[in-house]
Amino acid sequence: AQTVTQSQPEMSVQEAETVTLSCTYDTSESDYYLFWYKQPPSRQMILVIRQEAYKQQNATENRFSVNFQKAAKSFSLKISDSQLGDAAMYFCAYDQTGANNLFFGTGTRLTVIP
């Protein structure tokens, strides 16, 4: 069974600084997708970034980037130039290709300090 582990329940970062959130996963599949979702207090789940397992290049979206280590089954999220609006719960998620069945980690609560 697929499992996703986030070992950091809480993290904090100074505004404008950089923070890295960790995620590891376990799967026997070779084709899959990995995601980072953000859930602010409004509870609306928002996709931050995604990574296709077959791509070696790490995904980037503006201030957000990932470090995808397929062999180590590691998928960390780096947030650069942190902003107050980045404060939220961040969930790492796995989806087998075409399954539309997301497996989520337990989440990391990120606090941004002004």
Next chain:
Amino acid sequence: KAGVTQTPRYLIKTRGQQVTLSCSPISGHRSVSWYQQTPGQGLQFLFEYFSETQRNKGNFPGRFSGRQFSNSRSEMNVSTLELGDSALYLCASSFSGSLYNEQFFGPGTRLTVL
């Protein structure tokens, strides 16, 4: 384009009752997935519907059921409610289940069972 809508947003029921939650996907999306979010169990996949057919099902008891209509709107039903069913129920829609299609989440329905 309107986002995913869920109704009602909040619901209070008592043990033993049944409840029906509704999800309207983004126009043109044919896949709807349902998730349960609780503080203890985190985010868990319930089931996914595509073109009125259930394609995937998570590890939940038979009290949890769903269906999808020809316009892709989906409902989930929980019968004989238990206290542990109190949760935020999220639905997500995507265009289809082939390869990758981003799942867009609704705001959720907060169910409280007394």
